[in-house]
Amino acid sequence: MTLTGKNCCICEKCMRTLYAILAEGFSPEEFGFPMTQEMYQKHLEMLKNGEIQIPVIFWADIIKKLSHNQKLQDTNPVAKYLVEKFPQYGEKYGVVNYPTRISYFSSTDVQADDVSHKIGSKVIMFKSDLNLETKEKAFQSVGMNTGNQVFSSSLEKILNLEVSPWNKIQKDHSQLNDIKAVVTTDLIWINQNSNFDYLYERLSKVQTPFVPISIGLQAGKLDPDFRLNSSCLKVLSAMQERAILGVRGEYTASILEKHGITNISIIGCPSLYWTKNPDFQFEKKEFIGKKVLCNFRTFYGNLTKSEKHYLTYCANRNYTFVEQTSLPFLISSVNDSRFYNYINNWLIKNTKLYFDTDSWRTGIRGHDFSFGGRFHGNVICLWENIPALFLTLDSRTQELTDFFHLPSIRMEEFDREKPIDYYYELADYSEFNRHYKEKYLNFREFLRKNNLCE
Template sequence: MGAPVSDPPADANTQTKFDQTGKNTGNLLIGHALRRELAVDSYAFGTGHDARQVNENFDLIAIPAANFIYEHFDFGYMADFIERTTLPCLMVGLGAQSSSLTSLDLNIPAGTRRLLKIIAERSNSIGVRGEYTASVLEHLGITNVTLTGCPSLYMTLEPELKIRKRESDEGALRVAVNGSNNVIKHSFAPSFAADVERHLLDTAVRDNYAYVLQNEFPEIDIVLGRSTADQAAQASGALQRIGSQLGSSAYTAFLQKSGRVFFSVDEWSHFIRRMDFSIGTRFHGNMIALLSGVPALIIPHDTRTLEMSQLMKIPHVTVDRIGKIDIARLYDSTSFDEFSRNYAKLYQDYIRFLDLNNVAHRLNPVSSSLEVSAN
């Protein structure tokens, strides 16, 4: 349960595919990663299973989590399901969503509070996205937590993650841009977030960069060739939200030419490997680049993206500090040495976290030389 652990059926319609990603294609990385990391003989997904059969046929309830701690998300249905079972639980990637990293007293629905209590009781430690989420849980009286970040970070199953930067004489940069123009209102700096989204779009249009979408409609329908007059009007509304002067016809033409959306992790990874740089406000849109060895810069716009970027030491500049987007300058000034060193440490911590929860895994062992260099 939680983030999807497999791609939607290739022959499903767009809406079905989108729904099965949890309404954001970035969720695919979370679920795929945890499924890949755990050493399992068989698995089932979802809460629509008979509790008695779950108790008889399975050993663990694993939950690849996202920003579950949010005032608009009530996970009482998940708590109901787990309460009917007797199995231990593993939750990884739990995040709190707020407008500020200093606000701990969140208006969390009762069902979600009940879920968190059950998970805390049935696991030795909960894997959280960062220090902010750990503080929110401590405020709720839950202290058995480990700072793991997102499970997608460890999806390669390797103790080293090296990022390759191209030489300056290799021609024009091949860039993938991603954005979040539909979630500006819950940014910690909405006006700056709108400016960043506009700059990202204008840059992608001007330089003909790929523009990767994750949950934006009607843009996704336009990219997939399902454009209608109504959708063009809705796209115009998206432009107005970010203060763009780009006309709806030009926006539609750009999306049809350079827009991308992926319902397959392998296809997404294959695409991003052809890029030299990934930049934008989407965490997982940039994470898949890093996992593929491609340089990426995250522009955090909310607590979800910021606390993970901070913990994992992923190169990042917040929306209120980045200013006008200069791709070449940002690429040249971004170093991944600290990220790679920190990855080695987090990887070891993640193995210890899984061991603490008595969960068998497929992560490759860390050599003694790497252990020394990471400490």
């Protein structure tokens, strides 16, 4: 950044932010980065000669998303260089963001009223082992977002999954032919540039049904013109010939149907079925202690006015902040050094980070309320009977809160003048409770139709 407050476009922080914007499918120019082809070539030269050193712990997620976009790699020399320089972070090279789950079944009878009973005597979920050697390796092992642990641990509990590393069958896909079904979560985050050729390659080599759980589109709003690219359509079309596809919400379902993907069932997210009890009701307690948890989206791009108000509101009250991703809060997101220093000092003192659900649940116990934009960050609070208000920021969160009738407001509706008691009162779970059994039984029926339970 320059002394005038404008983006210099050549420091590591500016580069990290603008390539994160590119990775999300947006134009850096729209966010205050006046880029030209000459500037991109300058970046390439600086990277190659070591003039700019990139901390990979902050770039891993960006490189992973750049690897999805072949068109960008063909037209942008830096995107191509980063993907080829760091292949271990690119999904097309075999390191997947949300590891595939492989489930083995036989013909054992099950009880119809319990989805935790499996058809087979053994159910295995292949995913990376948690690696806590360094923070970078820890994030890599959970798919660069700790919220994935809430999602995957729910599946483990619901289906009694045993966990094993994917590399046991990575070199020989033919082993899948002896498996009754493959449960995959690779499609929970789809943007218009997502590349799933690696998944189609696995699918095309075997006859085994691949059952995707919670397919979800990623858009800033519920865009009715969202386009699925050829790579995504190819794998979804192949999957729907063998299994019913589990979709997160009405929005994703409507877009899939427009593209001819019709063998679907709207199931929401398995993290809300962790109870394994169709009669579950969330009982909201009295707001006494007022110990509050907060959470926020990944720190990339410029913050909106309401987002600044929300962060200031939380910092003023010294709330505990639960982080889920590795990208740091940068001054380039706000272009205001005073605001940046205030929020950053609060984050340094009050941020908590959990890489497994057991420590996460232990760490949040004793709190009275959670509010923020992280879906799984709020859901895990429900596991500990902590009421949560969801501040929706994008299509994925909104369609999930709509589907489950979870209490929510749009982030732009946040009013910094309201007391925390006001937001606590908005966390009304009466509609969630009224519809929960219906959602739960629908999810169980989805599992039954895919032979994952009877």
